[in-house]
Amino acid sequence: MVNKIKVGITGQGGFMGSHLYNFLGTKQEVIQHVEFKRDFFQNESQLQNFVSTCDVIIHIAAMNRHEDQHVIYNTNVNLIKKLLDACEATKSNPKIVFSSSTQEENDNLYGKSKRDGRKLFEDWASKVGASVTSFIIPNVFGPFGKPFYNSFIATFCHQIIQGEKPTVINDSKVNLIYINELSKAFYDEILKPKTKSIQSFVVPHTSSKNVSEILSLLEDFKKDYVDNGQVPKVNLNSFELDLFNTFTSFIPKDYFPRKFVKHTDNRGAFVEIMRSDTAGQSSYSTTVPGITRGNHYHTRKVERFAVIKGKASIKLRKINTDEVIEYLLDGDEPAYVDMPIWHTHNITNIGNTELITLFWINESYNPDDADTYFVEV
Missing domain, CATH: 2.60.120.10 (Jelly Rolls)
Incomplete structure (x- = not known):
């Protein structure tokens, strides 16, 4: 009988967290979910019970956008502090995988919250001999994203379905990873044997597209599929298929x-x-x-x-x-x-x-x- 790995995901109800939760649900032969609720961060005993139950914690919970950048920074850093306080209170040292971002290098408080948060995890792991892996993640897209919050692709999909015309402000090339591919990367890390190690890993992007190129594809999907009922050319394991499945998730x-x-x-x-x-x-x-x-x-x-x-x-x-x-x-x-x-x-x-x-x-x-x-x- 296989001993299942007990995995908890902070931010389980968000875009990345819910997708990872569902992805791990297809691996029930080796993965056992440890349920997480948002209000655990407001309840010490529940948070302590959560961390002491987990073999692996994927820390995704974070604030991405707010009109006040200081609120973003303080929220994200305090969530990590609460998680580590719970680990120390229960003398738990689960393997932690931290969801960071390529914005770590940017001069904004969101990026700084990720950078400083990673340092908090690494200092804790060094002190107690635990395992922490930080994923430096590029732009993520996929179905069920929140417009004007999770990604510009979610925003474009929403606007096109609503009959609006999206605006390209900066037609730069964007490095992207599809949410299923990111979930697979998390899963592969979960399966690795737990060791006393501190490491960071730049998750490679799987596609690189200009913003205008993506918008053109989405507009073609609208014309072909929504208006005419015709499935566009979407080959297996392609960016176009992933983008199409993202787009159709916004159709009412x-x-x-x-x-x-x-x-x-x-x-x-x-x-x-x-x-x-x-x-x-x-x-x-x-x-x-x-x-x-x-x-x-x-x-x-x-x-x-x-x-x-x-x-x-x-x-x-x-x-x-x-x-x-x-x-x-x-x-x-x-x-x-x-x-x-x-x-x-x-x-x-x-x-x-x-x-x-x-x-x-x-x-x-x-x-x-x-x-x-x-x-x-």
């Missing part, structure tokens, strides 16, 4: 279902199901009344469900949340729903006749890398 849920154009004449009917600039796999299923298929989620795949006969209920739920979104589709008016990543989904035949559903997904099924995780909606 009432965008679906999308009705097809049904052409009818004396011969019958014709409906175009899928138009795409990228390869993929098409399939169909028949489902008898009352039966449900699915109850799984994907972390990268683009997937379309098209109901062409019968009555169906398609349900979605973002994992680790409670809200369930339901779409009702009827083959008499053929329509489709695309499955957002990190949302468990299913389809149920709610009619009295056979349900026929066509499926398209942007990559062929690979049982060794299925990107399919089973969770009830």
